[in-house]
Amino acid sequence: MKQIEQIKEWGGYLNRYTHYANTCQCEMTFSVYLPPQAATQRVPALYWLSGLTCTDDNFRVKAGAQRYAADYGIALIIPDTSPRGDSVPDIPERYDQGKGAGFYVNATQAPWAENYQMDAYITRELPALVEEHLPLLPGIRSISGHSMGGHGALVCALRNPGMYRSVSAFAPICNPSLSPWGLACFSLYLGEERALWEQYDAVCLIKAGAQIPTEILVDQGTADEFLDAGQLLPENLKAACKLMELPLRLRMQEGYDHSYHFIGSFIGEHIAYHAQVLGLRR
Numbered sequence: 001m002k003q004i005e006q007i008k009e010w011g012g013y014l015n016r017y018t019h020y021a022n023t024c025q026c027e028m029t030f031s032v033y034l035p036p037q038a039a040t041q042r043v044p045a046l047y048w049l050s051g052l053t054c055t056d057d058n059f060r061v062k063a064g065a066q067r068y069a070a071d072y073g074i075a076l077i078i079p080d081t082s083p084r085g086d087s088v089p090d091i092p093e094r095y096d097q098g099k100g101a102g103f104y105v106n107a108t109q110a111p112w113a114e115n116y117q118m119d120a121y122i123t124r125e126l127p128a129l130v131e132e133h134l135p136l137l138p139g140i141r142s143i144s145g146h147s148m149g150g151h152g153a154l155v156c157a158l159r160n161p162g163m164y165r166s167v168s169a170f171a172p173i174c175n176p177s178l179s180p181w182g183l184a185c186f187s188l189y190l191g192e193e194r195a196l197w198e199q200y201d202a203v204c205l206i207k208a209g210a211q212i213p214t215e216i217l218v219d220q221g222t223a224d225e226f227l228d229a230g231q232l233l234p235e236n237l238k239a240a241c242k243l244m245e246l247p248l249r250l251r252m253q254e255g256y257d258h259s260y261h262f263i264g265s266f267i268g269e270h271i272a273y274h275a276q277v278l279g280l281r282r
């Protein structure tokens with residue numbers, strides 16, 4: 001991997017890298033915040049999965065997470081949301097399909113399947129790469145994300161027991177098989193076989209018995225424009241967790257919308273939650 005940028009902040013370094021991803025068959029860019037502690041020791045990693053239209057830039061610029069990561073000594077791993085490049089298929093007129101909308105699945109349908117392998121990229125290729133080249137504690141990971149990325153975080157944790165110590169999400173797309181965004185992308189990338197969709201749907205995975213070792217933390221704004229539009233369906237996540245007795249702390253945050261203003265308001269609490277599970281103190 002090639003480092004293309006370094007910015008010092010909060011005593012640590014915000015780095016940006018590019019590399020050729022074998023899973024996605026294209027050049028990928030990602031950012032990593034290495035806290036000050038990483039200068040002298042290996043540190044655990046919190047993976048952050050962003051939402052529709054995002055690159056690795058949105059979270060690192062807008063969420064204000066780095067100061068909390070520096071406090072606790074957690075690295076932030078911030079990947080892109082889809083494969084990129086001129087040879088990668090896209091639907092330029094749609095912000096919610098194609099580039100910027102990988103939905104964290106391994107596509108099976110042409111022409112998407114060649115590049116849209118975001119599940120394999122996030123859960124296999126990227127961790128192996130960063131754990132080989134950066135001062136990270138191997139295998140000590142947590143995961144979080146927003147909206148499409150909140151869906152990604154939940155599904156990565158549910159599909160890979162033991163891979164992540166803790167999981168949290170902001171306004172996740174909880175039941176994508178039933179949400180307009182999810183329906184469109186699942187049928188595009190995965191075809192019409194609903195059983196495959198269920199492998200990438202947090203509510204379906206939980207109802208099928210998937211486990212997470214620690215309580216799931218979810219924040220959802222009550223003034224989120226996508227909540228009333230039926231894109232997020234946190235009530236279905238709540239019901240599935242209740243049915244299967246899976247611990248969930250779902251906090252309805254009064255008056256907050258879907259934006260990074262909402263994420264920035266609670267990111268410190270999410271990082272504190274992950275730090276506590278990871279056994280870190282500020």
Ligand SMILES: N[C@@H](CCC(=O)N[C@@H](CSC=O)C(=O)NCC(=O)O)C(=O)O
Pocket residue numbers: 050051052053054058062095146147148149258259260
């Ligand atoms: N109005 C936006 C719609 C896209 C949008 O809101 N994207 C969110 C994530 S939504 C679910 O995954 C986002 O994070 N945007 C980036 C940001 O920096 O706010 C549009 O048309 O772009």
